[in-house]
Amino acid sequence: MAPRARTHWRRGLKVAVGLALGLAALALAVVARSYDGHCGGYFPGLAAPRPCSRWEFVSGDGPAILLVLAVSDWPLLLLLALPPAVGWWLDRRR
Numbered sequence: 001m002a003p004r005a006r007t008h009w010r011r012g013l014k015v016a017v018g019l020a021l022g023l024a025a026l027a028l029a030v031v032a033r034s035y036d037g038h039c040g041g042y043f044p045g046l047a048a049p050r051p052c053s054r055w056e057f058v059s060g061d062g063p064a065i066l067l068v069l070a071v072s073d074w075p076l077l078l079l080l081a082l083p084p085a086v087g088w089w090l091d092r093r094r
Helices: 007-033 054-072 074-093
Strands: none
Touching: 007 054, 007 074, 054 074
């Protein structure tokens, strides 16, 4: 007997990955739009803002800002587990 295909779970996983990539791209676009010509300076006691290019800003400060958002908004990351969980539940009912 061949194992059952878990099509709903796979579809839910694809939806979750697509949502995560889309949200990351949107967040990086917002970070890129907030470019003001300077990098750093978030902690005034440690470093002052310095001039930099947009690429340096997005590739350096962008991931740092996304990491802070991921830590502060971690309950939203739990929502990414919802589509695969629903798919697993639908596959179990079959």
